[in-house]
Amino acid sequence: MRAKWAIGLMTGTVLDGMIDIAAVRTDGVEVLEFGPWTLAPYPADVRALLADAVARALAWQFQGPDPEIFAEAERRLSRAQADAVARFLADNGIAADEVAAIGFHGQTVLHRAPVPGRVGDTRQLADGQLMADQLGIDVVYDFRTADVRAGGQGAPLSASYHVALLRGLPTGPKVAVLNLGGVGNITWWDGRDRFVAFDTGPANGPINDWIRRHGAGEMDRDGAMAKSGRVDEPRLARLLAHPYLTAPYPKSLDRYDFTADMAAGLGLADGAATLTAFTAGAVGRGLDLLPVRPARLIVCGGGRKNPAIMAALAERARVEVVPAEAVGWRGDAVEAECFAYLAARVLAGLPISFPLTTGVPRPLTGGRVARHARG
Numbered sequence: 001m002r003a004k005w006a007i008g009l010m011t012g013t014v015l016d017g018m019i020d021i022a023a024v025r026t027d028g029v030e031v032l033e034f035g036p037w038t039l040a041p042y043p044a045d046v047r048a049l050l051a052d053a054v055a056r057a058l059a060w061q062f063q064g065p066d067p068e069i070f071a072e073a074e075r076r077l078s079r080a081q082a083d084a085v086a087r088f089l090a091d092n093g094i095a096a097d098e099v100a101a102i103g104f105h106g107q108t109v110l111h112r113a114p115v116p117g118r119v120g121d122t123r124q125l126a127d128g129q130l131m132a133d134q135l136g137i138d139v140v141y142d143f144r145t146a147d148v149r150a151g152g153q154g155a156p157l158s159a160s161y162h163v164a165l166l167r168g169l170p171t172g173p174k175v176a177v178l179n180l181g182g183v184g185n186i187t188w189w190d191g192r193d194r195f196v197a198f199d200t201g202p203a204n205g206p207i208n209d210w211i212r213r214h215g216a217g218e219m220d221r222d223g224a225m226a227k228s229g230r231v232d233e234p235r236l237a238r239l240l241a242h243p244y245l246t247a248p249y250p251k252s253l254d255r256y257d258f259t260a261d262m263a264a265g266l267g268l269a270d271g272a273a274t275l276t277a278f279t280a281g282a283v284g285r286g287l288d289l290l291p292v293r294p295a296r297l298i299v300c301g302g303g304r305k306n307p308a309i310m311a312a313l314a315e316r317a318r319v320e321v322v323p324a325e326a327v328g329w330r331g332d333a334v335e336a337e338c339f340a341y342l343a344a345r346v347l348a349g350l351p352i353s354f355p356l357t358t359g360v361p362r363p364l365t366g367g368r369v370a371r372h373a374r375g
Contacts, residue, residue, distance in 0.1 A: 283319075
């Protein structure tokens, strides 16, 4: 019997107002077929509400009950994403009964890595049952909590999907996958049965915030601002001495563990250049930690579209970089595809986190499944 579609949803911590939606036909082990994908915008008021929820989460820091805004933000983003899925299915002629499940990551509003003597915590806003009832399709959500409760980092979860993609290429341990969203994360695979993943450091998040802070747009489009500025090399050297960068993996970051304040006191262009160089330098530190230092990075996520970041990676991380499209992947769809794949793994009872990716004591499945009401 032909495997059904899984639909993956992802909204990044850069809060760009877009919902990534992708369909993958998979059994949770192999990627059998890539289906349609799209970027669907949130309504402007939902985007503003999510930004407010993140601000409240940063003040909350897991102390006491949830901020009241979480309930409203969760309900509205879940409805908005369900509406986007309904349009996606209709536009592509996919019936609800052709979909095994939707992998609904939700919006991360706060993530706290574990430290000795304290387990971590993580919070994504996602009402899986509301979505399941609205669409008549089972929904897998809350992918990270079980990992954190077991002592893991809760992130990154993309490793098993990156490895599934790498299996389709003539690669080995000298090639790794780098995702550049709000935070950077890397996946390394030995070509057989061992793989490693961790967050390298900040990526687009601080750069975007720096540009917004100066009223110069939502992002450093085409890296133009960074390319026009000069890197503050002494400051960069101090930033690259941060202990996180040389700490052993597994390890993870919240989107706001490194902020645009790293460039405080610099002009707009020089700040953008320095933050861009730090993103690349942090990746270089991460490559040094791997069992084999990759010679080539396949880059996915929004950061691959920034020529200044890509050039800085080649220069400061001392590695060849190619966008995901160069190897036949869909760079804007990889994260959403990942959560479609993870949803299929959850349904099959397969692990989604591992000792060398999130630090759990053994391979661990996770996620919650919201079943839609059967007629």
